[in-house]
Amino acid sequence: DAMVIQNPRYQVTQFGKPVTLSCSQTLNHNVMYWYQQKSSQAPKLLFHYYDKDFNNEADTPDNFQSRRPNTSFCFLDIRSPGLGDAAMYLCATSRRGASNQPQHFGDGTRLSIL
Amino acid sequence: ILNVEQSPQSLHVQEGDSTNFTCSFPSSNFYALHWYRWETAKSPEALFVMTLNGDEKKKGRISATLNTKEGYSYLYIKGSQPEDSATYLCAENFSSGSARQLTFGSGTQLTVLP
Numbered sequence: 001d002a003m004v005i006q007n008p009r010y011q012v013t014q015f016g017k018p019v020t021l022s023c024s025q026t027l028n029h030n031v032m033y034w035y036q037q038k039s040s041q042a043p044k045l046l047f048h049y050y051d052k053d054f055n056n057e058a059d060t061p062d063n064f065q066s067r068r069p070n071t072s073f074c075f076l077d078i079r080s081p082g083l084g085d086a087a088m089y090l091c092a093t094s095r096r097g098a099s100n101q102p103q104h105f106g107d108g109t110r111l112s113i114l
Numbered sequence: 115i116l117n118v119e120q121s122p123q124s125l126h127v128q129e130g131d132s133t134n135f136t137c138s139f140p141s142s143n144f145y146a147l148h149w150y151r152w153e154t155a156k157s158p159e160a161l162f163v164m165t166l167n168g169d170e171k172k173k174g175r176i177s178a179t180l181n182t183k184e185g186y187s188y189l190y191i192k193g194s195q196p197e198d199s200a201t202y203l204c205a206e207n208f209s210s211g212s213a214r215q216l217t218f219g220s221g222t223q224l225t226v227l228p
Contacts, residue, residue, distance in 0.1 A: 004157065035218075042118070042218040043203070090158070100146050100207075102160030103216060 003027050006091050006106035013081055014114050021076040021109045023091030030096035032074040033103065034066060037088045049074060050096070078111075086113045118206050120219035127194050128227050134190045135222040137204030141185035146207035148216060149178055149189055153200040161189075161202075194226040 004025045013019040023032065031050050035043040047056045049068045063085070065077040078085055088110050092103040118139045127133045139147065146165045152158040162171040167182040175192045191198055201223045205216040 033215075040123075040220060042220040045215055045217075048215065100163050100165050102148060102150075102163050104160070105150075105157040107155070107157045 004091060004093055004104050004106040006089075006109050008109060009107060010110050010112070012112045012114060015083065016080050019078050019081055019111065021078075021089050021091075021111070023074045023076075023106055024072050025093045025104075026072070027093055027104060028071060029093035029104070030071075031094045032068060033092040033094070034074070034076050035090040035092065037090060037108075038086075043090055046076070081111070081113050083113050086111055118204060118217050118219040120202075120204055120222050122222060123220070124223040124225070126225045126227060129194060129196060131194050131226075132190065132192045133194055133224070134188050135202065135224075137187045137189070137219055139185050139187075139204075139206040139217075139219075141182055143208055144182050144185075144206065147180055147182075147187050148205045148207060149187070150203040150205070151200045152203055152221070158203060163207075189222075191224075194224075196226045196228050199224055199226045 007022045031048055033048040034046045036046055037043040045057055046060045046064055047066050063079050068074045088108045090108045091106045094103045095101050121136050146163055148163050149161040150158040151161050162178045164171060164180040169180040171178050177190045178187060180187045189202055201221040203218055203221045205218040207216055
């Protein structure tokens with residue numbers, strides 16, 4: 001019944017080695033979001049897709065990229081992970097223009113950097 | 115810059131106690147206030163989305179109120195149970211470009227002791 005699925009659940013990568021996190025959804029929602037959450041801090045929006053339109057937050061590092069090949073899938077690429085990128089990464093979805101609708105989250109991917 | 119603040123940061127209560135915590139947010143350009151419950155190893159789950167000043171919402175033993183003029187929301191849990199243990203996140207919804215975005219607080223971590 002999972003509607004927003006993130007893979008993998010845990011990811012370990014080496015310093016500087018590119019890594020890709022994936023998110024898929026069965027809700028057919030137009031908007032997909034990627035958040036980064038570091039320990040005990042607020043989840044921080046990195047970017048979101050509104051259909052195929054990519055919206056990057058001003059303070060998202062250039063190291064972070066995203067792809068959305070179709071409605072169902074969205075990927076987060078970290079080109080050269082640094083130790084400071086170790087965090088929980090959450091994917092979420094919402095309907096088009098529905099500001100009073102909740103976001104639907106996946107279980108997250110916890111990224112560790114060696 | 116939009117700051118959403120939550121207090122307390124963490125809270126321990128005995129089973130059966132009632133408890134409440136606070137979310138404060140900038141009151142200008144307000145669209146909606148979201149509450150999420152995030153249990154360990156699970157995905158954040160939407161509790162409430164509130165849009166109107168004076169809104170009160172209830173879901174079982176959990177309820178929330180909203181004051182958009184002064185910029186705060188309270189979450190109440192009546193008769194806390196161990197299964198209520200989780201991090202409770204609030205987030206303000208604001209408009210930017212083509213999609214609505216959430217700015218999260220850092221959460222209140224609730225532990226209910228049996």
